[in-house]
Amino acid sequence: DADVTQTPRNRITKTGKRIMLECSQTKGHDRMYWYRQDPGLGLRLIYYSFDVKDINKGEISDGYSVSRQAQAKFSLSLESAIPNQTALYFCATSSTGPYNEQFFGPGTRLTVL
């Protein structure tokens, strides 16, 4: 079984709808991240969490919110989806301490019509 899983893998929704993307990990890591990737571009950090009670904004947090329900679960919400939020979304985890490698999930492809 994959160490970092994301659900759903693909989602098509309409403008104005609320959407939740979920991430679960079995690696026992404290740190979790949400990234967004647009076509032809690198990943941009949306939010990150160093433990259950620690949530931080990343580079592009506007229009998104997150919830860290447990050490193993980190959800990303779009309260009112808009077309320019169409992108590939990745969740990642890492262990505590600097400079440790991040492990990425398979991604969720979100299309907002």
Place this chain on the structure above:
Amino acid sequence: DAKTTQPNSMESNEEEPVHLPCNHSTISGTDYIHWYRQLPSQGPEYVIHGLTSNVNNRMASLAIAEDRKSSTLILHRATLRDAAVYYCIPTNTGNQFYFGTGTSLTVIP
């Protein structure tokens, strides 16, 4: 965080070495240099990281310039499976990575 400059794309013949350069002239003394790669339709995966000394692992080698303003990821024998986008990421905040557009590596059979 340090700005990086990488070639948009590179090509290599299969089973030949590949040298992927990265310029990071604004790197700070405490920045580690991370390299990740993203295979088609997958999330990024860790390749290697280093601070000052050259580093080797089973996937690749990392050569860091003496002034640390540039580094080179070396794949010793490129395979078709190495075709990916390679990202160079200097960072001193531990886990806040800023991915650029990376270098798209094409491996020619």
